[in-house]
Amino acid sequence: MSLADQSQQWYPTSVQVTVFQARNLRIKGKNGTNDAYAIMQVAKDKFSTSVAEKCVAPVWKEEATFDLPLFHHGNAERCTLYIIVMHRALVGLDKLLGRAVINLLDLHDNSARKNTDWHKLLDKNGKEDKVRGEVMLDIQFMRNNLTASMFDLSMKELIMFISKERPDIHFF
Numbered sequence: 001m002s003l004a005d006q007s008q009q010w011y012p013t014s015v016q017v018t019v020f021q022a023r024n025l026r027i028k029g030k031n032g033t034n035d036a037y038a039i040m041q042v043a044k045d046k047f048s049t050s051v052a053e054k055c056v057a058p059v060w061k062e063e064a065t066f067d068l069p070l071f072h073h074g075n076a077e078r079c080t081l082y083i084i085v086m087h088r089a090l091v092g093l094d095k096l097l098g099r100a101v102i103n104l105l106d107l108h109d110n111s112a113r114k115n116t117d118w119h120k121l122l123d124k125n126g127k128e129d130k131v132r133g134e135v136m137l138d139i140q141f142m143r144n145n146l147t148a149s150m151f152d153l154s155m156k157e158l159i160m161f162i163s164k165e166r167p168d169i170h171f172f
Contacts, residue, residue: 012141012142012143013143013144014065014068014143014144015065015068015081015140016065016140017042017064017138017139017140018062018138018140019038019049019136020061022057022085022134022136023136024134025056025097025098026097026131026132026133028087028095032056033054033056034056034058035051035053035054035088036051036052036055036058036086037052037058037086038060040064040066041081041082041084042066045067051088063138066081079103080101080103080104081101081139082101083100083101083119083135084096085098085099085135097132098122098132098133098135100120100121100135101122102119102137104139114138114140116137116138116139119136120132121133121134
């Protein structure tokens with residue numbers, strides 16, 4: 001990759017994930033419905049949606065923003081989005097309906113900054129053993145820029161403060 005190409009490369013600092021809805025979920029609840037919720041996770045940060053009660057096609061329309069580490073393939077595990085769809089059980093443990101694993105590095109490399117799509121749900125081992133349904137996600141990469149002028153201004157203020165407090169320290 002040339003220097004010109006590298007200067008045009010855009011690296012996100014965060015990702016905003018919206019869980020819109022799910023369809024064709026396996027039924028785990030009584031009366032042919034689920035009390036479904038979704039968990040979004042990037043690295044150690046997690047967000048859980050509200051519970052959509054007594055439904056077969058839950059609609060959440062909930063979003064979360066996650067900070068991303070330095071965006072390179074050495075950080076692939078920390079740049080992975082996990083979507084886990086669960087059925088809330090009133091007694092005992094909640095039941096897994098399915099999960100999707102999205103490599104954000106690959107998604108960023110192969111698509112636009114914003115991606116809305118259906119993602120197939122798999123079992124806990126990432127296998128397609130049974131039909132588990134799909135979840136619709138909107139994934140938007142974002143960048144929080146700290147411009148050089150903002151950095152320079154804060155450094156100037158710091159130098160002025162230290163100069164007043166400690167006249168024996170010289171910066172220039």
